[in-house]
Amino acid sequence: MVLAELGGSISRALQQMSNATIIDEKVLNDCLNDITRALLQSDVQFKLVREMQTNIKSIVNLEDLAAGHNKRRIIQQAVFNELCKILDPGKPSFTPKKAKPSVVMFVGLQGSGKTTTCTKYAYYHQKKGWKPALVCADTFRAGAFDQLKQNATKAKIPFYGSYMESDPVKIAVEGVERFKKENCDLIIVDTSGRHKQEAALFEEMRQVSEATKPDLVIFVMDSSIGQAAFDQAQAFKQSVAVGAVIVTKMDGHAKGGGALSAVAATKSPVIFIGTGEHMDEFEVFDVKPFVSRLLGMGDWSGFMDKIHEVVPMDQQPELLQKLSEGNFTLRIMYEQFQNILKMGPIGQVFSMLPGFSAELMPKGREKESQAKIKRYMTMMDSMTNEELDSTNPKLMNESRVMRIARGSGRPVREVMEMLEEYKRLAKIWSKMKGLKIPKKGEMSALSRNMNAQHMSKVLPPQMLKQIGGMGGLQSLMKQMGSSKDMMGMFGGGDK
Ligand SMILES: Nc1nc2c(ncn2[C@@H]2O[C@H](COP(=O)(O)OP(=O)(O)OP(=O)(O)O)[C@@H](O)[C@H]2O)c(=O)[nH]1
DSSP states (O other), X not given: OTHHHHHHHHHHHHHHHHHSSSOOHHHHHHXXXXXXXXXXXXXXXXXXXXXXXXXHHHHSOHHHHHTTOOHHHHHHHXXXXXXXXXXXXXSOOOOOOTTSOEEEEEEOOTTSSHHHHHHHHHHHHHHTTOOEEEEEEOOSSTTHHHHHHHHHHHTTOOEEOOSSOOOHHHHHHHHHHHHHHTTOSEEEEEEOOOSSOOHHHHHHHHHHHHHHOOSEEEEEEEGGGGGGHHHHHHHHHHHSOEEEEEEEOTTSSXXXXXXXXXXXXXTOOEXXXXXXXXXXXXXXXXXXXXXXXXXXXXXXXXXXXXXXXHSOGGGHHHHHHHHHTXXXXXXXXXXXXXXXXXXXXXHHHHTTSTTOOGGGSOTTHHHHHHHHHHHHHHHHHTSOHHHHHOOOGGGOOHHHHHHHHHHHTOOHHHHXXXXXXXXXXHHHHGGGTTOOOOOTTOOOHHHHHHHHHHHHHHSOHHHXXXXXXXXXXXXXXXXXSOHHHHHHHTTOOOO
């Protein structure tokens, strides 16, 4: 996401300043001007940037800098604090409680990603043991109900809506009542959008809100709207009691700075960000780790959380067993691809570690490899169970390859390429053969080394070099304390 570029620009400005032999007012001003420019280019509202610049200048004491204190740290800390201040409205949003019915209403312009986000929000909670339900009160856009129905069905979430009824208030009330009776604890109401802010939209929102009395109204904003973010967020806040913000499409070319403006305009926190079209491309938004990452200061807890979140713990012992027997099948490859996709581009995950920035992965490459993984998965979707579970490379004869190519609509060349990739991975994983499976809490040095060895083959060479080669990787993994977490990244574990 382009916010990484903002982080890079700020880091460069700080670096340039700390390279200067004498820090005088001019050097400090140049540094702050560079930071200001970077923020404006990322669509942070002009007024906010101005305020921030003034605040930093009043906090940073030139004498401290001249006295040889760590200049970079002092300014970085001031920038960190100011960015956190903008993103933290000072009070948390309403948090629904499990097993107690809450109504959450979603509002936003058409195309902001509202309907998709409703389902992502429901799915996120469902995975955590909630009983969510979706109500489609969007009677304005033809096809809105079908879209919600499709998403909800895929995620196995109960839904309510109507093809005949044109009154959104009536549908919203009926849906909320029904799901309250069914003991759902998170009732999500998707409302209509319009292409632009207009009176009819705001009036409809007010009516739905009055009739359903939501515990929380979430404003969904497309991160690519740029400098318009502040005014748009403010307009919604003036019509309904917006209590939280979700910023979508943070994976795209959006500059993302609009998130800061939306918080300032609504005085409500960003609670999640959307990072893709898929159901699980949705991340909890935490101010400090986010800003920390932005400034290249690392986000240790985010890294751990991400890994824990994507690794299906219940699958780990079974998987490790198969690997220790040397059985790396296409199905296992498919499941690992699923993990990688859930985790986000690997470079993005590594950017959460101190000292690693998203710039480490050549820009654009992560997307490319993600798209390739998705293509491979499409081809594997056309395979039979026998093919997916076999460890016999000879099974994949010409006619099978042709059939898979036809079934998935991909060229034969790509199927061959995917099978080559499988062979490459199978070779790497074959090193796990004979690995003694440690009992819970008994992660041995041997398995730790195996992990480091395995990781060294999977990491892009330039990343491995940056870590300090094999030795660096091993000590990094030791520092992380639990090698289980690193194992988990590739689907293994020490259960
Ligand atoms: N890349 C990316 N696309 C997203 C994200 N969230 C939503 N989208 C896409 O944005 C488009 C619009 O999303 P919808 O959910 O239909 O938008 P909406 O705001 O509900 O639109 P209306 O129902 O017409 O008001 C769809 O193609 C979604 O797949 C995201 O986080 N990243």
